[in-house]
Structure formats: structure tokens, C-alpha cells
Amino acid sequence: MLKKIPTADVKLGMYLQGMEGSWLSHPFWKTKFVLADPEDLKALRASGVPFCWIDASKGLDVDAPAAAPAPPPAPVEAAAAVIAAPPKLALDTAPASMGDELERAAQVVQRSKRAVMSLFGEARLGKAVDAEACLPLVEEVASSVARNPSALISLARLKTKDDYTYMHSVAVCALMVSLARQMGLDEARTREAGLAGLLHDIGKMAMPLNVLNKPGALTDAEFAIMRDHPARGFEMLKEGASVPEAALDVALRHHEKMDGTGYPGKLAGEQISLLSRMGAVCDVYDAITSNRPYKNAWDPASSLARMAQWSGHFDPRVFQAFVKCVGIYPVGTLVKLQSGRLAVVLEQNVTALTAPRVRVFYSTKSQMPIPTQVLDLSSPGATDRIIGREDPATWGFQKLDELWQAPPA
Structure with missing residues (x-):
């Protein structure tokens, strides 16, 4: 049974289901775990998170006596615990200039690329996606975007044709976070938007490599194969752990259009969720501003101008907010x-x-x-x-x- 309690009342042995307040202030990379380490309890109480949700069916209830701290593990077990424990990071979100943030953003881009390559490689081999394992990446991208939105978004646009599939996911993650903040979504929804952007194209891992990486234009038959990637991605994510409904929906619906001519469901207007309408804009912008196996990139400003002319494709309110994110003249124009x-x-x-x-x-x-x-x-x-x-x-x-x-x- 879920209960909302003040953070000051949290004690060892409780099962943390969630934390309120800005997710950037959360002291853990993931929630949903039994609080067993006194240091974790200390970090939680010092974090400024006002309330926590606990699941009394999986851990101690409010009125139960606190659990005794776990005994120190044997040396071998201790090493395993260090490897398995979710890392803690004090995220720096203080505003920074473009010049100051570029170096840090470049490091985030490289780490993100390696993480997504590993994640997608495992997905291609049939391993289920663990959404909670993706949160460190989402939070690191989001912290860079908070410091300076343009730095990481601009660097992520600089893809080679060979790493397009991986870096596209990183770029859309960053764009979704920036757009969510521009549209005034709360931090929990912003985190969902970033995670959805990161995972939106995972269905491409079920596509034949000769079609996915084809250097020329696709035939009608090949395009029909590629049009199946949203449905395949949805099915792959459904089999994963802790994948939120928002990420499932964006994976399935990011190619829908406002006029009902998109795929796979030909949904129109408000039938398409807000995050999926956001995903459609972010996905297309990054795609057309990047070098791809079959075409060279368009420059950022002309890409926005062309997108503005595609009547019926995008939600006008979402697109206007997106332009405010990247600027009428985006970095590099x-x-x-x-x-x-x-x-x-x-x-x-x-x-x-x-x-x-x-x-x-x-x-x-x-x-x-x-x-x-x-x-x-x-x-x-x-x-x-x-x-x-x-x-x-x-x-x-x-x-x-x-x-x-x-x-x-």
C-alpha cells in the first residue's frame, strides 16, 4: 500500500516508491528500492526532498520499528555491492555560458553515446530494456541542458553517418527536456519526456541492418519495413522493466501527424498525446539537421523554416515553443x-x-x-x-x- 510521508519520517527498512520535489535534487539515480544503508538515509534527509512515497507492502510501514542497519558484507560481497549500487551525483545545474558548457557537454555527449550504443546493442540481442538503468543518462543530459540548453543540443547535432542512430536518441532526449521546460511541464514530466526521447527509436534495433544503414533512398518495400519500427519499439519496451506509459506512447506515436496522415495509427489532433506531439517535432528537427546515411544535413535555420511550412504535420503550439527553445537562428546558423x-x-x-x-x-x-x-x-x-x-x-x-x-x- 502506497503512503506519502514527510522525508523526516523515513526510516531504514522502508521501500521507497518515489520522491516529491524537483527530481534534479533527488539524491539517488533511481527510486523503488528498500532503504537499507544509513548513508542513503542521511543523504535523503539532507537532500531537501519534502515528501516520499513508500510501499508498505514491500517494506516497513510508518508505525513499524526501524530496521537495524545491515551488517558489513564480506569482502567479495562488498565489491559486488559497490558495483551494483546506483551511483550518487550532486548535479550542477547553475546557469553557464555556451563557452563554459561546451567542454562539459562534449564529455556528456561521449558518455551518452557509449551508453546508448550498449543499450541498443543489448536490445538488438533481445535483452529487455530497464528504464531505471537509463535514468543516470537522462539526468546527466538534463543537467547539461539546465546549465545551457544550446551546448549539448548543438554538439549532439554533429553526428557522423555511422553513429546517427545512437546520437539521434541522445539529441532527441536533450531536445525533449528543453522543450518540456519551455512548455512549463513539471520536473517529473520533464524527466519522462527525456526518457521517452532517449528510447523513442529503439524499435530500429529490430530492423534489418542492410535497410537501417542503407546509403541510398529506400525502396517502397524497404520503407514499409522501416515503418514498422514504432510498433516494434513499443513491443520491445513493453517487455522491459519500469518503462513508463509516456515512453511507450512516444515510441509508438512519434510518427503520427496532426492531420491524421501519419503512422502507425493515423491518429489526429488531440488523439495524439502531448509528449508524442513533442516527440514528433524533436525527432524531425534532429533528423533533418544531421548527416544521415542517405542525405546530408540541412542547416538549422532553414530546417525550422521548412518545418513551419509543413501544414498539418506538427502541433502549432508545440512547434512555436520548440522554436523558442532552439532560437529563430539556432547555434551554427x-x-x-x-x-x-x-x-x-x-x-x-x-x-x-x-x-x-x-x-x-x-x-x-x-x-x-x-x-x-x-x-x-x-x-x-x-x-x-x-x-x-x-x-x-x-x-x-x-x-x-x-x-x-x-x-x-
């Missing part, structure tokens, strides 16, 4: 300034979406590179402004990503 200079967008100004921080590097008047200069177009003294976006291919620029990733001079 090539823009032309009123002065005739070209610049690459470095960072968003959340209060002025049309006036981001940019790095100027080229003169259209002289047709020559110029010394790079970082400008904050929203600053009171700014004398330049964006008059439009430019296609990097038109100018033959191949290394824009190096420009926006470079630290300030």
Missing part, C-alpha cells in the same frame, strides 16, 4: 548582417531571439575572410543586426562548426 558581414550564431539570447551572440568572420563586400569578432547583437551598444540567413553551401563554407565551437579570442 550562418547569417548576414546589415553591415554586409557574415557571421555564425554562437549562443541564443533568451529575451531577444532575433539578436543572438554571433562570430563575424567574412566580408561580402571584399569577398574575403576578416579577423573574427564576437558580437552580442542584443547589447545596448550593438550597431549591427541580422538581415537574413545564408546557405553555407552557396558560399562554400565547410567548417562552420569549427567556428561556433571555438572559444572566444
